[in-house]
Amino acid sequence: MxxxxxxxxxxxxxxxxxxxxxxxxxxxxxxxxxxxxxxxxxxxxxxxxxxxxxxxxxxxxxxxxxxxxxxxxxxxxxxxxxxxxxxxxxxxxxxxxxxxxxxxxxxxxxxxxxxxxxxxxxxxxxxxRKSEANEMEFRELRIDPESRRVYVKEEEVALTVKEFDLLYFLASHPNRVFNKDHLFERIWGIDAMGDTQTVTVHVRKLREKIERDPPNPSFIETVWGAGYRFRG
Incomplete structure (x- = not known):
């Protein structure tokens, strides 16, 4: 066939x-x-x-x-x-x-x-990819890697493919700081064309969707001069 x-x-x-x-x-x-x-x-x-x-x-x-x-x-x-x-x-x-x-x-x-x-x-x-990981829960945020779904206070939040990839990667490495270059290479691929501004835009969109107060995020923190960190 x-x-x-x-x-x-x-x-x-x-x-x-x-x-x-x-x-x-x-x-x-x-x-x-x-x-x-x-x-x-x-x-x-x-x-x-x-x-x-x-x-x-x-x-x-x-x-x-x-x-x-x-x-x-x-x-x-x-x-x-x-x-x-x-x-x-x-x-x-x-x-x-x-x-x-x-x-x-x-x-x-x-x-x-x-x-x-x-x-x-x-x-x-x-x-x-079949994830063997269990669901991840961080306060009111729940991430289901197998179904690629995200919930805030049990309300499903619609994420794009790259938004989910970025959130899942950061949440899988809580409290570690990743610079924009590393995140761009990890999520978009080493051969991808673009720049780290792409990471900034996606982080902002994620905060708007999952944070209670996006200007003062409790999940995805900015570490000035270093990058971003997911607070577990």
Missing amino acids: AMKKTSILIVEDDKSIAELERDYLEASGYRTDIADNGVTGLEKALGGQFDLVVLDVMLPKLSGFEVCKRIREEADIPVLMVTASRDDIDVIRGLDLGADDYMTKPFKPAELVARIKAHLNRYERLKG
């Missing part, structure tokens, strides 16, 4: 860019589909047929930011955002909304393929 091909959705309104991305991905063995606007892209992304979404920021009908937000509310698949803007605020906003990674145009198609392979491999490892 033939194995099912990994499927990539390209949401891009520039036909030439979309077709170039498609050609490189299909040459690498992926099945692809293209949506040329945000509304169609969202419908296809939520259809459950794709393993990863390459999502442009500037789209007709519905922006890439809104598409990313809606995907994250309903699906747990990697999202790689693409932007023509070199403004850090766009990058931060995309990560804020749950994107796993971002690339700035223009980029080499081969780099896009490499990023996609890295995210798919990482995601498959996470899905296939």
Whole structure:
């Protein structure tokens, strides 16, 4: 029986860019589909047929930011955002909304393929990993590593893939300080593209979701000049 091909959705309104991305991905063995606007892209992304979404920021009908937000509310698949803007605020906003990674145009198609392979491999490892650890409880916070669910006061909190990975890693090493470089390498991978600002954004989002008073966190503490520490 033939194995099912990994499927990539390209949401891009520039036909030439979309077709170039498609050609490189299909040459690498992926099945692809293209949506040329945000509304169609969202419908296809939520259809459950794709393993990863390459999502442009500037789209007709519905922006890439809104598409990313809606995907994250309903699906747990990697999202790689693409932007023509070199403004850090766009990058931060995309990560804020749950994107796993971002690339700035223009980029080499081969780099896009490499990023996609890295995210798919990482995601498959996470899905296939069977944790032997028991649930972890820290005051009102409960982390279930097997189901990858987090609860605060028994209310489930929705986390993105990377938010959970970061929280679980820190909580698995309570009271140890990790600098941003170490966390970026550990959660995003040594070959990941980006910078430690990604870690800062994810820590802030985690605090907003799990802390009673985010500006004065009781779980994820900042150790000035050193990094972050999970208080067990």
